[in-house]
Amino acid sequence: MHHGWRDRIHCADQDNGGMMAGSAFLAVDWGTTNRRAYRIAADGSVEATERDDRGILSIEQGGFPAEAAAIRARMGDLPMLCAGMVGSNRGWAELPYAPCPNGIEQLSSAVQWVEPDRTAIVPGVACFRNDRADVMRGEEVQLLGAVIGGLTPRDALLCQPGTHCKWAWMVDGRIDRFVTAMTGEIFSLLQRHSLLAVQMDGQVEPNAAFLRGVADARDGDLLVRLFGVRADFVTGRAVDADATSYVSGLLIGTDVAARLGEGAQPVYLLADPMLGALYSAAIEVVGGTAILADSHAAFIHGITHIWRTLS
């Protein structure tokens, strides 16, 4: 089963982000709850895609080789390069975090093979800055891919909204530092389990209530503003239909204001359309500029580049 693609020379320096010919492979973005798999042709084009809910939490201990075989049975018998939580202690194998600042060459050199010449995993990245630690697994491929693919400048602030929102400051094409905000998870906890849950059964939209939440967040007093949602309700000052969007605005507004506090700058958003619209609206309220970038394309650029340095 040796394909010979590991014997080729390291070609990262000659690549310069272009779509040089390489070998075909399977790329898997393997997260906690979801998984995306792509068959990427020798010319870099995406020939097949699948998405399912076979995230690492749904795979039993020791079940990863069988999962990889099942992907190959569906998508082609090719070498596979994985990224994301699959490299955590709950995944296929626990890889040490690569240090920050981190560029695509450093990240590529830390890739580890879990099936010799057959299946490899890209490590996550850790950032230690003053007294703060932060970690990511999977987002680093998107971040570096966004720069390599020309979707963002080499010096830029990038944001990946979600359950745990990542903000990364790119310097000369590398991840210089990053922070993770628990924005999406706190929203979910409030919606599902809090005193406010009964009010939060609406959809989140970048509407007037959302924008009011973003504006109210600017005083930095989130813990009080959250109780205000209840107070507005029991005193008849606001209607429940607004509560979900307002709370989302409070949380996203708090997150955005903390990041852009040192002065407005463009933010490149790697986001799905809904979160992209919400973060864009919040960033504009705070005086920044938001630019949407294609997060899937960023992942493809990044993982393909890493693959070519290996193969």
Next chain:
Amino acid sequence: MHHGWRDRIHCADQDNGGMMAGSAFLAVDWGTTNRRAYRIAADGSVEATERDDRGILSIEQGGFPAEAAAIRARMGDLPMLCAGMVGSNRGWAELPYAPCPNGIEQLSSAVQWVEPDRTAIVPGVACFRNDRADVMRGEEVQLLGAVIGGLTPRDALLCQPGTHCKWAWMVDGRIDRFVTAMTGEIFSLLQRHSLLAVQMDGQVEPNAAFLRGVADARDGDLLVRLFGVRADFVTGRAVDADATSYVSGLLIGTDVAARLGEGAQPVYLLADPMLGALYSAAIEVVGGTAILADSHAAFIHGITHIWRTLS
């Protein structure tokens, strides 16, 4: 069943906080999940106390008169004055909030009888300030009672820690304004339902980890600091035994810093010993001074004073 105690003259002005003779009554602090009842003698002394978990959520619709009868059967057939969530839409009767600024005379004049000359309820207080609304039900009796009983000055910042932490600025003995922070509820959500839950099985103590949380909270970036608890764990920088106290420190530190941001001042804490110790420690880190006051004594002072204006 008319006892004649409603016909007496309003004696608040002559009272001055002393324990003038009045009539005996039952005082009930009737909250969402807990309830405290006191038999208060004509001389103001507490003759009997009971505490149980018969908060309003455990009482079925229409069940309040029977509950009051059961309290009288145990504690004495006396008139009853209740405060707390019993005056909410989920309680015995929904009373409108009394406006802020609010003194004990205004509060007394808004008491409503739910059983004529037999059982009365003290209303909650609402505060509208700029674009913020806030509400309380039950805490107002403690706050005003603390001043009347001489437990705190007439001009002071008072704090009642808990699931929903109340901060009240007293001016000339009245509640001038107040805010509610969702500090305790967010802690509980994180401990029970979040990514951090697995790390948060320890006890909260005002130890080094707690103080580190308070200090870290001063950058105002709670959403990022919370994820840092996870990052510290997966990178081996912190031990799980510290996580519960650290998260408590982050949240209480965020709450305290927001309140004392405009300059240090003494804070009078109406708190149980555990929360009192935690808030005291946090207030001192921020440069303030904490003074513990007896919250039960404050309630007795407040409810007794209100009773005497009625009887």
